[in-house]
Structures are given as structure tokens and as C-alpha cells.
Amino acid sequence: MSSDTLPSAGLYDSMAQQVLAGQPITSEQALAVLRSPDDDLLEVMAAAFKVRRHYFGKAVQLYFLMNAKSGLCPEDCGYCSQSKVSDAPVPKYNILQRDKLMAAAKIAAERNAKTYCLVISARGPNEREMKAVEEIVPEIKAKYDLKVCACLGLLDDKQAARLKACGVDRVNHNLNSSERFYKEICSTHTHGDRVETLQNVRKAGLELCSGGIIGMGETDEDVVTMAFDLRDIGVESIPLNFFTSIEGTPLHGNHHLTPNYCLKALAMFRLVNPDRELRISGGREIHLRALQPMGLYAANSMFVGDYLTTSGQAPEADYQMIEDLGFTVTREEEVAL
Template sequence: MSIQEITHNFHGLAKQVIAGKGIGKEEALALLQTPDAQLLELLSAAYEIRRHHFGNKVKLNMIINAKSGMCPEDCGYCSQSIVSSAPVEKYSLLDREQILNGAQEAARRKAGTYCIVMSGRRPSKREVNEVADAVREITSQTQLKICCCMGLITQEDADLLADAGVHRFNHNLNTSEGHYDRICSTHTYEDRVDTIEHVKSAGMSPCSGVIVGMGETNDDVVDVAFELQALDVDSIPVNFLNPIDGTPLEGMRVLDPRYCLKVLAMFRFVNPTKEIRVSGGREINLRSLQPLSLYAANSIFVGDYLTTAGQEPVADWKMIEDLGFEIEECAL
């Protein structure tokens, strides 16, 4: 099927996906190459799939940067990396009270999931135990779901966190297997896949996503969408590169809002039943088109990211309300 045939049959393709018949890489690539004049039609078709599986609900997630900087890895996008000269805060793991206070703030921001994120290659046993203790207390006091992002973990670590009540564990692939060694050399794509498999074996919900805009090709974006499909992750954060000064990828500004929307639509077609989250970089890359992203995605982060500022929570709530959508709230 030609690109023209695919782009003139978005709704037929959506009905095919809803019926349980997936699309192939050729079709996914054609979605990324949709002419701008047909963007709204593409989003309308993606919304058919999103509405079928998720209605008009929007999940909110909040991050706490529980350990910042001092990371020995050389990931080119990251301001906390050893190769970054970005002026970010550097501190060891926050104490339990600070992590608990963050959970209360997440609930006040109407988030359903609280994400405890740590910099570093992998956590120490002490850090795993301290986070597990904090999670036990949070889950005894709130209805929040807890997601942890702590780098590479062993099966033993994953089992301990699952037993403590961690619902979800995030470890992003970030880019396709074929593009990975251009982004990081201190660990491999396979290391990341191993951690995701440990998460699944422990019974936690696997969360893994991408960063778009790091010099990859359209084929790379399609490849990683299908790699995540093959891993059967439950939640897919789609980040758009915020090229922070002092990182190896500073100055790489190749994205425009329309392309970002096509990426989100393609991910919805390839992973129709999964949570698609518009994540880091949405404010600076989607800009005034941010609301349109929720016709393909069903989740966002609310508040700040790890070392960069996000949109004010009230603005996110208003955006969701203006769309006629509804927040999936969590009670204290």
C-alpha cells in the first residue's frame, strides 16, 4: 500500500486496529510522513483508537527527583550525566520524609501515579531498601500508584520493590536498538531490555518509552515503537528532546509541533491498548499545539520534570477541562 493510499484511509486503518489487527512498519512509517494538510484527519483517527480503549480519561503522573546528578553514564541527552556541564543540583537520595511529602503533593496535583526517580547507573542495596520503606508508608496513607525509575536493577531488586508495593517500574529504551550506540556507550540497549524483563518477572507493570529528536531517522522511531510493542510494556512515555545546554545534544533542535503530533498518533496506532504519555519536552516542542496531543495520548506528567520546568498544574487541569476530557483522580 502506498503512502497516499494509507494517508487517505486513516479511519479505515483505525477501525482495523480497534478490531485487533495491527499495522505494519510500512504503514507506521507512512503515518509519520503524513502531509501537514492531513494532520487533523490523522489525529481524528488516532482519537478513535484512544477513545475506544480509554474514553476521555487523562492520567496524571508526578515526578520527584529523589537523587540528582552524579551519574557515571554518558547518555547524550541527560543533564545529570558525567559528560554534562549543565548546572544542575547534585544530591544523594532524599530522606523518607521528603519522599513522603512529595507523595502528598502528587495527590494534591490530582496525580494518580507518583514517580520516584533516581539518577545513576544502578541503585545500591541501601537505596533500594530506603525507597521500599518509603513506598510501604505511602501506600498505607494514600491511594497513589507508585512508579520507580532507578536505573538498571537486578531481579532481586525488582522482587523487593514489588513486594513493597511498587506498582510500576520505568526504564526507557530511549531510542531504537540500531541508533542506541550513538546516544550512550557506557551501557547497552540489551542492558535496558534486561531490566524491563526483570520488572515483568517481578510482577510490576513495565513502563518504557522514548526520546524523539536525538538525530534518529523516521525508521528508528518506527522501530522503537515496535520494539516496545514486542516487550508488551503497559505505559509508554514519549519524550521530545529538550536540548539542554552543557549536554552533548545541546543545540539539536530538529522537532516541530506537527511532527511531534504525528509521532504520538503513530505510537497510538502501533500500541493501541497502552498508556501513551506525553512527557518531557512537551511544553517547548508542542508549544501551542499541546492540547491536540491528548487526542492520541491519554496521559501526561503534571508539574516539573527532573531538571527542567513543566507547565503549571492549573494550566494542565484547564487544558484537560477545555478539551472536555476528565482527570483520573487519586484520593488522599
């Protein structure tokens, strides 16, 4: 299939029809979406929305992120303000006490979030951190009826089983990029280490949340490879972050994204992973700018509030954006598995 045989609008619509007929698109087709001319953007987003609407209607699920342990990370991820190679002036503290974690859960519930994301900066959790999570998760779920997603770094099979036993619903561990590019952004662990964590989480019977960051200097092929890797692993939820250049980090100031490219990436991820939850994540306010609402024609979830060490827009602006689109916030399970 090529643009020589079909008008561009028909090309993207035919991909949507292909996906809805149960036939996955190829990597070549995915690359064509990512590299589509800006003039074709509306046709690209219409194709993505056709698939999104089929599986998720006009529902939007909200997530609330809590940075439960900040800084102090021994890893050298070049994009991260909390890594050992970062000079960014971020807060540094060990895992927060119960009252602060519960106060954040209360805010998540008040903001109508479906999921409370509990995140620590670490290579992996130590025993004290594991016990803190095991103690707080049942209390959060009992009091606020929230889903809990834990992002604790690399996990072995025993740690994953303990998270399942205490009531964690889902574990986040992002692939972040393709295997080929990963060594360019981190040397203290590998892409394979991340895949192994996802395998341990799956064996424990937990849902997988895994996505990545675009705009770090990777190629279009790397972005497409990541989308297909996530499909093949079978993750339930895919957060797509847009690289935020933070002063003091090794990758600061090197890369640039346009709103159109970010939207094409969201559309491509939707077509490759048609029935998976796709979340617009960090950097959307910076890189999508005035085109933020269009992202929800491909994605069906978003964070409400701040991220780990960067600020998001006011929750009221997110609610208004969703309402203006004619979409609705839901806490119901919408993922077609």
C-alpha cells in the first residue's frame, strides 16, 4: 500500500479499517503515519479517532501521579532530573510517610482519577520501601476505592509477587525507547533489564503499564519499534511522554518536538495498539501546546496534575478541555482485552 495508489485521506482511513477488521498494520505503515505530511494531519487523526472511538467511545480516564521518593537515584538515565548524573535542582527525599501518601490519594479521588500512581526514584525498591508500599496500598484502596499503579524500578519475581499480594493492580516500568537506542540514554541498566521486569510483573498476575519518551534523539524507526515492542509484550496501558528538556541533565537542550509530530506519534501508537489504553503523559503542555485537545482523538487517558519533577496545567483546564471536546471522564474499566 502506498500513497501512489490511494489519496492520502484514503490511505489513513484504510489503515483504520484494516485495524478494525483485525489485521494489524505493518511497521512500514506505522512509519508512514509518523512521517506523514503535516497537511495530512487531520486525516491521520480522523483515522486514529475511528479506532479510539470503536474501543473506548468518548471516555477519558484520569491518572494522578505521586512522587513518593525524589532524587537519590543511582542510575544514569540521561533524560532524568533525578539521576546521579543530573545537576537539576530537584527535591531529594526518601519515601514519604503515610500521612503524605494518604493526603495525595485523597486529592486523586477528589480529582476523579481512576488510578493513583505511586512512584519512587530508584534502581529498584529496597526492603524498607517494599514494606512501606505493602502497608499503604491496602489502606489507599479501602478508603478511596482507587486503582493503584506502582512504579518502583527494576523488580524481581518475588518483589512482583509481593506487590500483587498487597493489592497493587498494575506496575509501571517504561521501555522508554527501542533496544537499539537505549544504550545512548543509559549505561547502568539495559533495555533487556526493563523487559525482564515486565516479564516478572506479568508472571505475578499484575497488569502492565509501559510506554516511553519521544524526542530524545532517537530515529522515527526507533519510535515505531517501541510501539511494536509494547504491542508484542501485550501491555495494558501505554503512557507516551514527550521529552522535556531539564537544565542540569545530560540531554538538556539537544532536541525539539513539534505539536504535529507529537500528534502523529499518538495516532501511530493508537493504530499499532488499537485496544490498549493510551495515555498522554509528561510534556504534553510544552509540546502539544494549543493542540492538546487533539491528542485525545487518539489517546483515551491522561494525567491530571503535576508529573514527577515538572508541573502540569491546572486540573480545571483539563476538565474544561475534556468537556469542550464532548468527551466524559470515567472511572469504569474501558480497556477491551
